Amino acid sequence: MTGDEAHRIAAELLYREALFLDERRWDEWLALYDAHPEFWVPAWRTDDTPTADTSTEVSLLYIASHLELAERIARVRSGKSAASSSLPRTAHIVSNVLAEMEGDAIVARSVITTQIFNIPRREQHIAITRCEHRLAAVGDGWRIKRKKMLLLNDYIPTMMDFYTI
Amino acid sequence: MKPIDIEKMIDDRPNDGIFRVHADIFRNEDLCELELKHIFEGNWVFVGLECQVAKPDDFFTTYIGRQPVIVARDSGGKINAFLNACRHRGAMVCQAAAGTRKHFVCPYHGWAYDSGGRNVSIPALAEGAYPPAFAKEDHNLRPVARFGNYRGFLFASLNADVLPLEDHLGEARTFIDLVVDQGEDGLEIVPGTVNYTFNANWKLQIENSADSYHFVPTHLSYIQLLGQRKTAEAAQRPSYLSNFREVDARRGSFTFAHGHNVLWGANDNPESRPLYRDIESVKRRVGEMKTKWMFYTRNLLIFPNLQLLENASLQIRVNRPLGAGKTEITTYCIAPKGESREARTLRIRQYEEFFNPSGLATPDDTVIFESCHAGQQSDLVDWQQGYMRGLGAGDPAISPEAVELGVTPVASISSSAGICDETLFHGPLREWRARLTRALGGAPT
Numbered sequence: 001m002t003g004d005e006a007h008r009i010a011a012e013l014l015y016r017e018a019l020f021l022d023e024r025r026w027d028e029w030l031a032l033y034d035a036h037p038e039f040w041v042p043a044w045r046t047d048d049t050p051t052a053d054t055s056t057e058v059s060l061l062y063i064a065s066h067l068e069l070a071e072r073i074a075r076v077r078s079g080k081s082a083a084s085s086s087l088p089r090t091a092h093i094v095s096n097v098l099a100e101m102e103g104d105a106i107v108a109r110s111v112i113t114t115q116i117f118n119i120p121r122r123e124q125h126i127a128i129t130r131c132e133h134r135l136a137a138v139g140d141g142w143r144i145k146r147k148k149m150l151l152l153n154d155y156i157p158t159m160m161d162f163y164t165i
Numbered sequence: 166m167k168p169i170d171i172e173k174m175i176d177d178r179p180n181d182g183i184f185r186v187h188a189d190i191f192r193n194e195d196l197c198e199l200e201l202k203h204i205f206e207g208n209w210v211f212v213g214l215e216c217q218v219a220k221p222d223d224f225f226t227t228y229i230g231r232q233p234v235i236v237a238r239d240s241g242g243k244i245n246a247f248l249n250a251c252r253h254r255g256a257m258v259c260q261a262a263a264g265t266r267k268h269f270v271c272p273y274h275g276w277a278y279d280s281g282g283r284n285v286s287i288p289a290l291a292e293g294a295y296p297p298a299f300a301k302e303d304h305n306l307r308p309v310a311r312f313g314n315y316r317g318f319l320f321a322s323l324n325a326d327v328l329p330l331e332d333h334l335g336e337a338r339t340f341i342d343l344v345v346d347q348g349e350d351g352l353e354i355v356p357g358t359v360n361y362t363f364n365a366n367w368k369l370q371i372e373n374s375a376d377s378y379h380f381v382p383t384h385l386s387y388i389q390l391l392g393q394r395k396t397a398e399a400a401q402r403p404s405y406l407s408n409f410r411e412v413d414a415r416r417g418s419f420t421f422a423h424g425h426n427v428l429w430g431a432n433d434n435p436e437s438r439p440l441y442r443d444i445e446s447v448k449r450r451v452g453e454m455k456t457k458w459m460f461y462t463r464n465l466l467i468f469p470n471l472q473l474l475e476n477a478s479l480q481i482r483v484n485r486p487l488g489a490g491k492t493e494i495t496t497y498c499i500a501p502k503g504e505s506r507e508a509r510t511l512r513i514r515q516y517e518e519f520f521n522p523s524g525l526a527t528p529d530d531t532v533i534f535e536s537c538h539a540g541q542q543s544d545l546v547d548w549q550q551g552y553m554r555g556l557g558a559g560d561p562a563i564s565p566e567a568v569e570l571g572v573t574p575v576a577s578i579s580s581s582a583g584i585c586d587e588t589l590f591h592g593p594l595r596e597w598r599a600r601l602t603r604a605l606g607g608a609p610t
Binding site for chain 1: 261262263264355356357358359360361362363364383385386387389390394498506509510513514516517521522523525527528529531532533535536539
């Protein structure tokens with residue numbers, strides 16, 4: 001596969017993921033993920049060094065199964081979580097996409113800033129992330145095997161969840 | 166603005182079966198100013214753990230109320246805390262969160278201090294034509310007025326007129342011991358910093374952790390989700406809440422002097438805890454009774470800013486008011502040194518899932534705090550009614566659990582879960598009132 005082809009596939013998948021999150025199309029969003037995905041927001045060890053080992057260090061968010069991603073969606077839909085009941089309006093802005101092949105996988109690096117409007121508070125903030133998607137070929141398409149989001153502004157206003165980052 | 170009458174903020178008449186709290190204590194900025202000055206900057210507060218400054222010249226920076234401080238181990242091995250403000254023009258001499266430095270050099274004019282805070286250089290001192298009075302001034306970084314270390318928990322006070330630290334902590338120390346003694350070699354912090362804020366008053370957080378009444382309604386989505394985890398995949402992530410049955414759990418509390426309290430609950434799912442893998446060696450070291458208590462859920466408040474929580478996982482949670490309606494939270498995942506990698510990973514997953522601002526429990530609390538803060542602006546509902554559950558149960562006698570632990574708290578309650586006692590909130594509020602009354606020149610009640 002050429003670099004151009006990898007870039008086209010990665011960019012389209014990243015844009016599609018952003019669209020599904022922003023339009024709250026949770027099932028379609030989840031369908032972009034591999035059956036055994038990793039969804040990871042490292043924490044920071046120091047001002048300059050993020051955590052690197054999810055087994056021995058705290059992450060800001062670490063989900064390593066399809067089941068737990070589905071649980072997050074069920075929680076949003078349950079109507080029984082105050083944090084998930086007044087969902088913010090979001091716009092995930094995907095930029096600086098660079099993709100390359102690593103063996104059979106496409107690895108895409110990007111910058112994603114999520115603009116988050118908190119409706120009851122009438123306030124907005126931004127989550128700034130440098131992302132790395134690892135895409136695996138599944139059947140005739142590509143799925144997200146791993147998404148790592150390095151949150152640059154880790155002074156978190158109230159809460160974060162899979163749809164705010 | 167008329168002077169604030171602290172006594173009128175709390176309607177405290179236990180003999181009449183009344184305890185009400187005025188919404189001003191959660192919303193009034195002038196009151197928050199008094200809290201910062203006299204509670205956070207006027208008495209003992211938790212600043213960090215000894216393991217954050219394990220070696221000579223290690224340091225970390227933090228805040229006491231509004232005031233930036235450095236906690237550092239000097240080259241001789243002694244831990245000190247001093248204001249992070251150059252004596253020349255007040256610039257912070259260190260911007261980093263943590264690290265190892267023999268010297269702190271002010272970036273403005275180059276005044277330098279050693280890791281004990283002592284001034285070691287004033288550039289061009291001899292050529293400076295300083296008057297004789299200058300040499301008589303103390304040029305060292307200003308140490309905090311009192312600094313103490315209880316079993317690796319570091320506390321500081323900017324006011325010298327306070328109780329000795331051990332007296333301030335009193336018997337609440339028993340519950341610090343129940344954490345420190347879990348490992349043969351003490352505690353360590355699991356790397357990874359978590360900081361968040363919420364737009365509500367700090368006291369909502371310290372009350373929330375002592376509040377068993379909120380647990381089911383607030384965290385219902387989480388409880389139901391755990392109940393549905395039946396697959397092999399999910400079984401790799403046990404939780405003490407996995408077979409949560411509200412009615413069965415025995416619960417209780419301790420109110421200690423100086424505003425500290427503990428909410429505890431029996432745990433019929435001890436094997437879900439990472440420590441369970443070492444339970445036999447823990448028993449040999451501390452005995453059956455203390456081991457049992459290590460597996461109980463225990464939410465400890467050391468008034469005003471330290472919460473040492475062991476429920477879904479083990480957490481240190483530190484609160485700092487940024488205003489009446491804004492609070493900063495810093496949390497640490499702590500663990501016995503030397504636990505197995507498998508136990509450590511389970512601990513971290515349980516911690517993230519429950520405690521993180523991205524977790525399945527904490528966000529429901531913090532979002533509701535903000536809802537409380539909005540509602541508490543209503544003048545027509547100025548008296549809060551959330552302090553009376555349990556008040557009709559009569560005088561809280563010394564509970565069997567207090568006898569078991571060998572403590573003599575101000576109050577101790579032991580009951581089935583349904584009472585969801587709220588009198589536990591009274592202790593911190595009475596301490597709050599006593600401290601502010603004393604600071605404003607009144608007689609403490």
